Amino acid sequence: MKALKVTAEPRQIKGSGPVGRIRRDGLVPGVVYGEGKPAKLVQFKLHDFEQALRGHSGEHMLMDLEVKGDKMLKVLLKEVQHHPVSGKVIHADFHEISLTRKLRIEVPIKLVGEPVGVTQQGGVLEHVLREVEVECLPTDIPEQIEVDVSALSIGQSLTVADIKVDASKFTLLSDKLLAIAAVAAPRVEEEVAPAEAAVEGAAEPEVIREKKEEGEEGAEAAEGKGEGKKEGKAEGKKEGKAEGKKEAKPEGKKEGKDRG
Numbered sequence: 001m002k003a004l005k006v007t008a009e010p011r012q013i014k015g016s017g018p019v020g021r022i023r024r025d026g027l028v029p030g031v032v033y034g035e036g037k038p039a040k041l042v043q044f045k046l047h048d049f050e051q052a053l054r055g056h057s058g059e060h061m062l063m064d065l066e067v068k069g070d071k072m073l074k075v076l077l078k079e080v081q082h083h084p085v086s087g088k089v090i091h092a093d094f095h096e097i098s099l100t101r102k103l104r105i106e107v108p109i110k111l112v113g114e115p116v117g118v119t120q121q122g123g124v125l126e127h128v129l130r131e132v133e134v135e136c137l138p139t140d141i142p143e144q145i146e147v148d149v150s151a152l153s154i155g156q157s158l159t160v161a162d163i164k165v166d167a168s169k170f171t172l173l174s175d176k177l178l179a180i181a182a183v184a185a186p187r188v189e190e191e192v193a194p195a196e197a198a199v200e201g202a203a204e205p206e207v208i209r210e211k212k213e214e215g216e217e218g219a220e221a222a223e224g225k226g227e228g229k230k231e232g233k234a235e236g237k238k239e240g241k242a243e244g245k246k247e248a249k250p251e252g253k254k255e256g257k258d259r260g
Contacts, residue, residue: 003062003074004052008044010067028089032065032075034096042067042094049089053080060105062138065094074099076138097138104173106131107142109180113150117183123154129180132160133173140169149181157182 011029013019019029022043032040052063065073075094083090097103108131117123132145145165147158161176
């Protein structure tokens with residue numbers, strides 16, 4: 001790994017208030033730790049630091065830290081803190097190192113290739129382990145470790161033991177039985193659920209229809225009752241009128257004849 005250069009200056013201020021003010025001025029507070037040495041407080045420009053990190057997948061990297069008034073330091077960027085909302089860098093920890101002494105570091109894992117279990121069998125690729133711990137010299141720190149998953153079928157997985165590294169430079173420290181990636185079968189139950197919901201939803205119109213039919217039958221019964229009542233009333237009125245006319249006519253005619 002090629003070392004990145006960062007320029008910093010000594011920092012005298014401490015505390016959340018003063019440190020917040022230098023952040024508003026576009027500076028980032030940092031600390032440099034050294035084995036058997038007191039910690040050094042530094043500050044550096046946010047823009048320059050972000051430019052140095054641009055294009056790199058990991059944040060654990062080798063750096064040349066130039067502190068004004070001091071010698072150039074070989075450091076490992078150990079930890080970077082980000083603002084929870086904006087994502088901007090708000091603090092950085094550097095560890096001074098020796099180029100001839102091996103160190104332990106976590107390296108990101110990158111999956112490459114498309115598994116046959118996904119492209120041909122409809123499976124789902126699961127990335128289980130994101131980083132692996134290795135031991136190596138600072139100049140040999142890889143930016144990431146690539147793992148080829150193209151041969152995986154459904155039900156198969158890769159573990160730390162499957163990682164291929166140069167044994168003369170790297171020693172894998174993570175548990176060799178830890179799974180890195182696996183191809184799982186597609187979840188069938190997710191496809192069945194909508195069909196069941198559709199069947200349950202189809203029962204509702206029948207209930208509505210029954211109510212509608214009951215309403216229609218009630219309306220027809222009411223209509224029939226009204227018509228029967230109307231017809232009965234009309235027939236009764238018609239018959240009464242006819243009988244009254246029939247009875248009145250003979251009696252009037254008879255009385256007139258007797259008088260004559």
